[in-house]
Amino acid sequence: RKEVEQDPGPFNVPEGATVAFNCTYSNSASQSFFWYRQDCRKEPKLLMSVYSSGNEDGRFTAQLNRASQYISLLIRDSKLSDSATYLCVVNTGRRALTFGSGTRLQVQP
Amino acid sequence: NAGVMQNPRHLVRRRGQEARLRCSPMKGHSHVYWYRQLPEEGLKFMVYLQKENIIDESGMPKERFSAEFPKEGPSILRIQQVVRGDSAAYFCASSPGGVDEKLFFGSGTQLSVL
Numbered sequence: 001r002k003e004v005e006q007d008p009g010p011f012n013v014p015e016g017a018t019v020a021f022n023c024t025y026s027n028s029a030s031q032s033f034f035w036y037r038q039d040c041r042k043e044p045k046l047l048m049s050v051y052s053s054g055n056e057d058g059r060f061t062a063q064l065n066r067a068s069q070y071i072s073l074l075i076r077d078s079k080l081s082d083s084a085t086y087l088c089v090v091n092t093g094r095r096a097l098t099f100g101s102g103t104r105l106q107v108q109p
Numbered sequence: 110n111a112g113v114m115q116n117p118r119h120l121v122r123r124r125g126q127e128a129r130l131r132c133s134p135m136k137g138h139s140h141v142y143w144y145r146q147l148p149e150e151g152l153k154f155m156v157y158l159q160k161e162n163i164i165d166e167s168g169m170p171k172e173r174f175s176a177e178f179p180k181e182g183p184s185i186l187r188i189q190q191v192v193r194g195d196s197a198a199y200f201c202a203s204s205p206g207g208v209d210e211k212l213f214f215g216s217g218t219q220l221s222v223l
Contacts, residue, residue: 032209043200043214044152087151091209094154095165096142101151 001026003092006100014108017078021103023088024070032091033064035073037084038102044087047073078107111136113203114183115215123223128188128195130218134203141184142212143176146198158184191222 005024013019025033033050048055050062050071061074071090075082088100114133122128134141139159144152154168158178169176173191178184188195200217204210 034211041198041219043216044212045214046211049211094167096154096157096168097212098154099144099152 002100003027003098004088004090004100006088006103008101008103010104010106012106012108013078015078015080017107018074018076019078019105020072020074021086021088021105022070022072023090023100023103024068025088025090025092026069027090027092028066028069030069030090030092032097033062033071034089034097035060035062035071036087036089036099038087039084044099047086075105078105080107080109083107113138113201113213113215115199115201115218117218118216119219119221121221121223122191124192125190128191128220130186130188130199130201130220131183132186132201132203132215133183134201135213138203138205138213140204140206140210141178142202142204143184143186144200144202146200146217148197152200155186188220191220193222196220196222 035047036044037047038044050064054063059076063072085102085104087102089097092098141158143155146152156169156176157165173189175187198217201215202212
């Protein structure tokens with residue numbers, strides 16, 4: 001089993017749609033969780049941290065389910081500019097963060 | 110307020126040559142991480158360094174790859190005798206603290222081996 005697993009997609013959604021991605025992690029002792037965004041051939045950029053109680057930043061909502069060992073990202077009212085690859089990132093017990101392979105989102109007009 | 114600086118942006122080498130990739134962390138950051146991204150794949154951790162120390166190199170290939178972060182100057186990822194399979198994007202990231210801190214990435218170095 002991979003340490004951090006994501007559905008690669010692509011998710012093709014129309015503008016204005018709501019879309020959700022899930023990510024599972026294998027180490028139940030993991031404490032830190034993040035979502036990063038990566039545009040084609042560019043560096044990853046932090047989108048948001050994920051807190052135990054769940055957190056929201058504008059159209060983006062992140063949730064953590066420790067019992068089932070997954071985190072989720074919900075994007076409401078999708079924009080064309082949301083098209084990117086979304087990376088689930090977890091502290092899996094190593095000394096560096098572990099990145100999932102990413103979920104590709106394509107928002108269509 | 111410079112971010113993480115990597116150079117060169119693009120590096121072309123022939124098989125058997127050496128590649129040197131440089132990374133200057135954000136001001137105030139003492140933790141540097143190197144990740145490699147192969148085409149159509151995710152980022153794979155390579156090495157984690159602090160000034161003058163390699164903290165974790167569990168992701169580094171056993172041969173040909175080395176990294177350093179000297180007291181003065183940038184962190185260097187060195188690949189000796191490059192092969193075509195080394196072609197990838199190499200990203201450097203820095204953070205102010207340890208593994209639970211957010212990472213700030215440089216623009217990456219795209220290495221192409223002919």
